[in-house]
Amino acid sequence: MYRLDDRIVALATPWGRSAIAVIRASGAGCLEALDPLFRGRKTPSSMRGYSLAHGALVDPGTGEMLDEVLLAVFRAPHSYTGEDAAEISCHGSPAGVERIMRTLRAHGFRAAEPGEFTLRAFLNGKLDLTEAEAVHEVVSARTANAHTLALHRLEGRLRARIDAIKEKIASVVAEVEVQLDYPEEDVEHPVSAHLIQEASHEVDGLLATYRVGRLYREGVRVVLAGRTNAGKSSLFNLFMREDRAIVSEVHGTTRDYLEGWISLKGVPVLLYDTAGIRDGGDPVEAEGIRRTREILSHADAVIYLVDGTEGLSEGEEALIAELGAERPLIPVWNKVDASAVLPPPEGFIPLSCRTGEGFARLEETLHRVFPEAEGGGAEVVIDSERQRDALVRCRDSLEGGLDALSRGAPLDALAVYLHDAMEALGEITGEVTREDILERIFSCFCVGK
Numbered sequence: 001m002y003r004l005d006d007r008i009v010a011l012a013t014p015w016g017r018s019a020i021a022v023i024r025a026s027g028a029g030c031l032e033a034l035d036p037l038f039r040g041r042k043t044p045s046s047m048r049g050y051s052l053a054h055g056a057l058v059d060p061g062t063g064e065m066l067d068e069v070l071l072a073v074f075r076a077p078h079s080y081t082g083e084d085a086a087e088i089s090c091h092g093s094p095a096g097v098e099r100i101m102r103t104l105r106a107h108g109f110r111a112a113e114p115g116e117f118t119l120r121a122f123l124n125g126k127l128d129l130t131e132a133e134a135v136h137e138v139v140s141a142r143t144a145n146a147h148t149l150a151l152h153r154l155e156g157r158l159r160a161r162i163d164a165i166k167e168k169i170a171s172v173v174a175e176v177e178v179q180l181d182y183p184e185e186d187v188e189h190p191v192s193a194h195l196i197q198e199a200s201h202e203v204d205g206l207l208a209t210y211r212v213g214r215l216y217r218e219g220v221r222v223v224l225a226g227r228t229n230a231g232k233s234s235l236f237n238l239f240m241r242e243d244r245a246i247v248s249e250v251h252g253t254t255r256d257y258l259e260g261w262i263s264l265k266g267v268p269v270l271l272y273d274t275a276g277i278r279d280g281g282d283p284v285e286a287e288g289i290r291r292t293r294e295i296l297s298h299a300d301a302v303i304y305l306v307d308g309t310e311g312l313s314e315g316e317e318a319l320i321a322e323l324g325a326e327r328p329l330i331p332v333w334n335k336v337d338a339s340a341v342l343p344p345p346e347g348f349i350p351l352s353c354r355t356g357e358g359f360a361r362l363e364e365t366l367h368r369v370f371p372e373a374e375g376g377g378a379e380v381v382i383d384s385e386r387q388r389d390a391l392v393r394c395r396d397s398l399e400g401g402l403d404a405l406s407r408g409a410p411l412d413a414l415a416v417y418l419h420d421a422m423e424a425l426g427e428i429t430g431e432v433t434r435e436d437i438l439e440r441i442f443s444c445f446c447v448g449k
């Protein structure tokens, strides 16, 4: 399914006008294939690895110049993919990039699939699977925290932790195998059960980081809700630190919901501004309110705003209780700067979107709604379901092995448990892989990565 014997090419920078665009090429023979396309003082195939040449790209068919470029050459195995590779830095013109790509495709290169450069790096042993996955996470990180956690995985910190666990299990496997291979020796050596125990404990430690990893990778949804005119759009703009939503004293200003990513002390938050809830209004507004309720049903937390100059309306306390029963809800008493403001009821955070008073306290309270955010400074966290499932299997096998040992089961039963535990860990790092797993992982990468 995956071919490693051909040459791939892709634009590594975004499509669009830019100062410079980088086109990436990789595969055996790719430097020779570039020779007829490049006019410079040297031919690509005669260049040393890690060297750069200035020149022109030309269409070998017509001799027409395509662009003035810089060409970077990498020699196997010293490249990202581990293969011979080149990077063409051309002018960032979509029309020009399109012509260059078409010419490359007509002269020995194929358009790369999403993630194919990193897949090749993995298959050529440049990265293990946790590091390959981290490449994607580094690119998609939404906050500095998420970025740091992904970089730690890219550096191999997760792999190192897993390797250390594997080593412990492997030494027990070795003990068991010696006894299975030479039963005639007839001396019962004790098996190092404490190593299995330790390994299981360490796997548990990694499993406990999954919630942290997921929080920083996927972020959370926080919905601003409340009656019309409460100040939801004003608060949305305050969080976004820009004038995104229309604010007006007209009730029912927001009809379609708006959403935007913010960083809440490093936690990626997808914040929603919604249509204010009220009865009546026209059918368009009623549809907006229906959508508000729909979004509320998927919220990880709700900030419920009340206009403090109006106070709670009839039935509003019941609505707040209903919304708060299903997910964390932070009640906020807005417009405390106004002279007509009523005293906030117990539990409400006083806020003024106009002056910013109370905003820091609101941010603090919202941050505390996600206790796993505290783990954001961790060295190593796991963040994918794939990693978690494999760790659960590993831990269950280790526990099964310990149980077998304590019941005095034959050693070959223990060997099976230990083997399963090793295999689960091997799946995380990619020593044991199935094509469908690779396909699932790399297909969500961008083209050119």
Ligand SMILES: Nc1nc2c(c(=O)[nH]1)N(C=O)[C@@H](CNc1ccc(C(=O)N[C@@H](CCC(=O)O)C(=O)O)cc1)CN2
Pocket (backbone or CB within 6 Å): 074, 077, 078, 079, 080, 087, 126
């Ligand atoms: N222009 C450019 N910038 C880039 C990349 C790239 O491919 N091209 N990267 C890619 O996404 C990242 C850097 N990752 C890279 C990882 C390894 C090698 C590499 O040449 N490895 C060799 C040599 C190692 C060494 O001497 O330090 C090797 O592994 O043998 C290159 C880039 C980010 N910036």
Ligand SMILES: Nc1nc2c(ncn2[C@@H]2O[C@H](COP(=O)(O)OP(=O)(O)OP(=O)(O)O)[C@@H](O)[C@H]2O)c(=O)[nH]1
Pocket (backbone or CB within 6 Å): 226, 227, 228, 229, 230, 231, 232, 233, 234, 235, 246, 247, 248, 249, 250, 251, 252, 253, 254, 255, 274, 275, 276, 277, 334, 335, 336, 337, 338, 351, 352, 353, 354, 355
């Ligand atoms: N004095 C005062 N006025 C505020 C404050 N926050 C919002 N307002 C005003 O309240 C009115 C309504 O604000 P919006 O942010 O549009 O309210 P909303 O909840 O989005 O309203 P809908 O979109 O209609 O549901 C505007 O005139 C704002 O200027 C505040 O903290 N103090």
Ligand SMILES: [Mg+2]
Pocket (backbone or CB within 6 Å): 232, 233, 234, 245, 246, 247, 253, 254, 273, 274, 276
């Ligand atoms: Mg609004």
